[in-house]
Amino acid sequence: MRTILRRLLALALLATAPFAAATTGADDTQLRTLGKPDKPRFEIPEITWPADPGQAEVCLWKDDRYAAISITIDDNCRPDHDWWLEQAEKHGFKLTWFVITDGVMEGRNKGFNGTWADWQRLADAGHSIQSHTTNHRAAKKGEPPIPDEDLHAMYRDSLAAINAHVTNNVACCIAYPRGEAHEEIAAQYAIACRGVYGAPSEVNTVDYLNVNEGNYEQGYINVLLGETADEPKWLNKADRRFRRGWCAVLHHLVHHGHTQEEIDRSVAYYEKKLENLAKYKDRIWIGTFPAVAKYGQERDTATLKTVSSDARRIALSLADRMDDTLFDEPLTLKVRLPDAWRTVRAEQGGRPVAARVVEHDGAAYALVDAVPDRGEIVLSP
Numbered sequence: 064m065r066t067i068l069r070r071l072l073a074l075a076l077l078a079t080a081p082f083a084a085a086t087t088g089a090d091d092t093q094l095r096t097l098g099k100p101d102k103p104r105f106e107i108p109e110i111t112w113p114a115d116p117g118q119a120e121v122c123l124w125k126d127d128r129y130a131a132i133s134i135t136i137d138d139n140c141r142p143d144h145d146w147w148l149e150q151a152e153k154h155g156f157k158l159t160w161f162v163i164t165d166g167v168m169e170g171r172n173k174g175f176n177g178t179w180a181d182w183q184r185l186a187d188a189g190h191s192i193q194s195h196t197t198n199h200r201a202a203k204k205g206e207p208p209i210p211d212e213d214l215h216a217m218y219r220d221s222l223a224a225i226n227a228h229v230t231n232n233v234a235c236c237i238a239y240p241r242g243e244a245h246e247e248i249a250a251q252y253a254i255a256c257r258g259v260y261g262a263p264s265e266v267n268t269v270d271y272l273n274v275n276e277g278n279y280e281q282g283y284i285n286v287l288l289g290e291t292a293d294e295p296k297w298l299n300k301a302d303r304r305f306r307r308g309w310c311a312v313l314h315h316l317v318h319h320g321h322t323q324e325e326i327d328r329s330v331a332y333y334e335k336k337l338e339n340l341a342k343y344k345d346r347i348w349i350g351t352f353p354a355v356a357k358y359g360q361e362r363d364t365a366t367l368k369t370v371s372s373d374a375r376r377i378a379l380s381l382a383d384r385m386d387d388t389l390f391d392e393p394l395t396l397k398v399r400l401p402d403a404w405r406t407v408r409a410e411q412g413g414r415p416v417a418a419r420v421v422e423h424d425g426a427a428y429a430l431v432d433a434v435p436d437r438g439e440i441v442l443s444p
Contacts, residue, residue, distance in 0.1 A: 162177075266307045
């Protein structure tokens with residue numbers, strides 16, 4: 064009887080959620096990753112505005128942004144660290160490094176691999192340090208596949224090394240060497256993995272165990288925003304399936320070239336691209352790879368319900384099916400406020416959480432940051 068009631072409750076909650084995963088049953092909880100769905104998880108929405116006071120929804124992306132981009136850097140690239148820190152500070156970006164750990168552990172070629180102190184410096188600046196495996200090994204054409212036991216070690220030991228040596232950071236994601244994906248094994252250690260397929264990820268069919276690489280050329284930005292673009296032509300499609308999607312941009316060495324002129328040209332090229340991307344910060348969430356991966360999977364399994372609503376108080380419940388020990392990214396909730404409210408205070412589980420008021424067509428809405436399964440969310444004027 065208890066099981067039946069629990070399932071009925073889960074179904075009732077799912078009916079209230081704008082995003083619901085289609086990959087597992089409604090009674091599955093504490094999932095490590097969603098992987099790839101058999102069918103779209105939801106219809107891709109435009110930005111919407113709840114009509115009635117107390118009505119709430121989970122925003123597709125953080126701060127109700129239209130799309131998402133993550134800037135990722137592979138292969139350590141220690142010579143670029145100062146430049147990336149300068150650019151990140153200038154534009155307000157947070158970046159993700161996918162680190163090959165054996166060279167750092169063994170102290171080899173510190174000028175390129177870096178030391179743990181170098182990676183700690185980046186983490187202390189708010190950036191994310193993730194795994195590019197222990198040794199960047201991938202099977203070459205005509206070679207036998209890498210044995211499973213070696214893949215386990217490559218994924219497991221690299222994450223463990225980062226977590227043992229870098230604080231203010233949780234290593235929980237992997238970038239596959241040369242895009243060679245082993246999703247079933249990676250799923251035992253990572254919440255999300257990045258591949259190298261060059262296209263945005265469609266927001267309602269993200270394969271969290273092999274996220275597309277994407278880019279932030281102007282054409283890709285326009286496609287994410289649902290606009291037409293001259294280039295890249297293969298993305299300029301009428302079906303608009305990439306609108307509101309996620310690009311996980313891949314970088315290697317920026318200071319690249321045989322001469323100083325070539326290096327300067329490379330640096331200037333990327334500085335120009337970052338300057339252009341910064342123009343879209345009010346429309347595109349530029350977040351770290353694990354932050355976007357967590358948000359997406361929490362959102363895709365979220366159940367949001369208005370518990371009570373009156374002129375003095377709005378109470379909401381928010382749950383998801385992801386592992387609470389791994390998934391802690393706040394979701395942005397959009398809540399229609401009573402007409403008399405023009406300020407808002409928000410708490411979750413009795414503790415203050417970030418909230419701000421925005422207006423649309425003369426009505427007031429709260430954008431509230433809340434983590435699923437962390438207690439009731441209460442709004443008051």
